[in-house]
Amino acid sequence: MDKPRSIYLDHNATTPLHPEVKKAMTEAMEVFGNPSSFHEAGRQARELVENSRRVVADFIGATHEEIMFTGSGSEANNAVFNALLSQPAARREIITTSIEHPCVLRAAAHLAELGVPVHYLDVDETGKVYLDQLESLLSDATALISVMTANNEIGTIQDVGRIARMCHERGALFHTDAVQAIGKIPVNVNEIGADYLSFSAHKLYGPKGIGALYVRQGTPFQPLIRGGHQEHGRRGGTENTIGIVGFSKAVEMRKAEMAEEATRLAMFKRALKEAIARIIPGATFNGHPTDSLPGTLNVSFAQARGEAVQLALDLAGIAVSTGSACSSGSLDPSHVLVAIGLPAAQALGSIRISLGRTTTPDDIERTAQALARIVTRTHLGASAGSGDCCCGGQCG
Numbered sequence: 001m002d003k004p005r006s007i008y009l010d011h012n013a014t015t016p017l018h019p020e021v022k023k024a025m026t027e028a029m030e031v032f033g034n035p036s037s038f039h040e041a042g043r044q045a046r047e048l049v050e051n052s053r054r055v056v057a058d059f060i061g062a063t064h065e066e067i068m069f070t071g072s073g074s075e076a077n078n079a080v081f082n083a084l085l086s087q088p089a090a091r092r093e094i095i096t097t098s099i100e101h102p103c104v105l106r107a108a109a110h111l112a113e114l115g116v117p118v119h120y121l122d123v124d125e126t127g128k129v130y131l132d133q134l135e136s137l138l139s140d141a142t143a144l145i146s147v148m149t150a151n152n153e154i155g156t157i158q159d160v161g162r163i164a165r166m167c168h169e170r171g172a173l174f175h176t177d178a179v180q181a182i183g184k185i186p187v188n189v190n191e192i193g194a195d196y197l198s199f200s201a202h203k204l205y206g207p208k209g210i211g212a213l214y215v216r217q218g219t220p221f222q223p224l225i226r227g228g229h230q231e232h233g234r235r236g237g238t239e240n241t242i243g244i245v246g247f248s249k250a251v252e253m254r255k256a257e258m259a260e261e262a263t264r265l266a267m268f269k270r271a272l273k274e275a276i277a278r279i280i281p282g283a284t285f286n287g288h289p290t291d292s293l294p295g296t297l298n299v300s301f302a303q304a305r306g307e308a309v310q311l312a313l314d315l316a317g318i319a320v321s322t323g324s325a326c327s328s329g330s331l332d333p334s335h336v337l338v339a340i341g342l343p344a345a346q347a348l349g350s351i352r353i354s355l356g357r358t359t360t361p362d363d364i365e366r367t368a369q370a371l372a373r374i375v376t377r378t379h380l381g382a383s384a385g386s387g388d389c390c391c392g393g394q395c396g
């Protein structure tokens with residue numbers, strides 16, 4: 001019997017290269033010059049980099065000078081926190097949230113170790129930050145507020161425009177980690193009023209190892225990576241020309257495909273949610289009911305461990321994740337699910353299903369059927385919360 005087509009439903013971890021991106025990158029491989037060289041080969045590479053910068057900038061309403069390319073979304077986020085060190089000591093407090101990606105949480109924790117006061121906003125049961133708590137924490141000492149546009153695990157979209165206005169009223173700067181939002185929903189730096197915004201190519205069908213940071217003109221900044229004059233002196237290092245070309249082609253394709261895809265994925269997500277609710281007693285859904293990324297579905301099962309479900313789905317040829325990709329393999333409950341108030345056992349019984357551009361109705365049906373088989377018949381890891389590894393250590 002033919003093996004059924006494998007189904008990839010982990011698009012929040014990373015996305016496959018768009019075929020047009022692969023083509024553009026393959027062509028760019030012919031251009032080998034260093035963009036900083038003044039000869040013909042160098043000029044060719046410079047042209048590729050600067051044309052790509054314009055495309056990427058335009059996608060979020062920025063000017064090309066306001067975009068610096070980085071090696072990842074994580075680097076872009078770290079660069080923002082590092083920039084805080086250039087602020088006067090009297091204005092150095094940070095406010096962020098308890099549900100940020102680990103790269104933001106660890107960058108903030110590092111500054112806390114250096115003596116910078118850091119406050120963490122709580123979120124409600126849908127993952128939205130409490131704006132009244134933000135209001136009470138904002139002061140003349142607040143330098144930076146960092147709130148993600150959309151959460152990678154539960155998909156909740158924050159009211160970042162409103163948050164930015166609140167920050168600016170107190171003279172503070174606003175950063176948003178838009179790594180999961182860009183390419184899935186419209187994001188415009190001017191509509192938000194962002195001072196810094198981070199994003200990453202591999203979440204939008206571009207290559208891995210290339211990200212970008214938007215820095216509004218005139219906003220304080222200091223390089224995280226010192227070296228040459230590249231990226232307007234904001235990041236040393238010879239540019240990743242091929243990655244940058246791939247990033248801009250991915251953005252071009254998003255411009256063409258994103259709106260239709262969002263409608264389709266929202267429909268698929270609704271269908272999958274309804275099927276799970278019908279077939280699996282006790283399944284509960286995490287995240288905001290409406291302000292949510294179109295293709296992200298986070299579900300908790302009362303009778304099974306997330307790792308065991310993930311493993312069983314993998315054996316059935318279906319890729320999903322538990323928690324965020326960076327923390328999968330860990331047996332600790334996801335910090336995001338804990339922050340929205342799930343008890344540890346329920347958080348450990350959760351999986352994230354993230355749909356993407358090639359997801360089909362058949363994928364949705366097969367996934368619902370596989371989940372029904374796996375969760376309802378086998379009672380995998382019914383000892384949820386015991387702390388024991390339910391899948392023979394394979395999840396470590």
Ligand SMILES: Cc1ncc(COP(=O)(O)O)c(C=O)c1O
Nearest residue numbers: 072073074101152177179180200
């Ligand atoms: C919300 C969020 N921020 C930042 C990152 C890190 O991006 P990168 O993988 O490009 O370092 C991720 C990746 O999972 C993410 O989901």
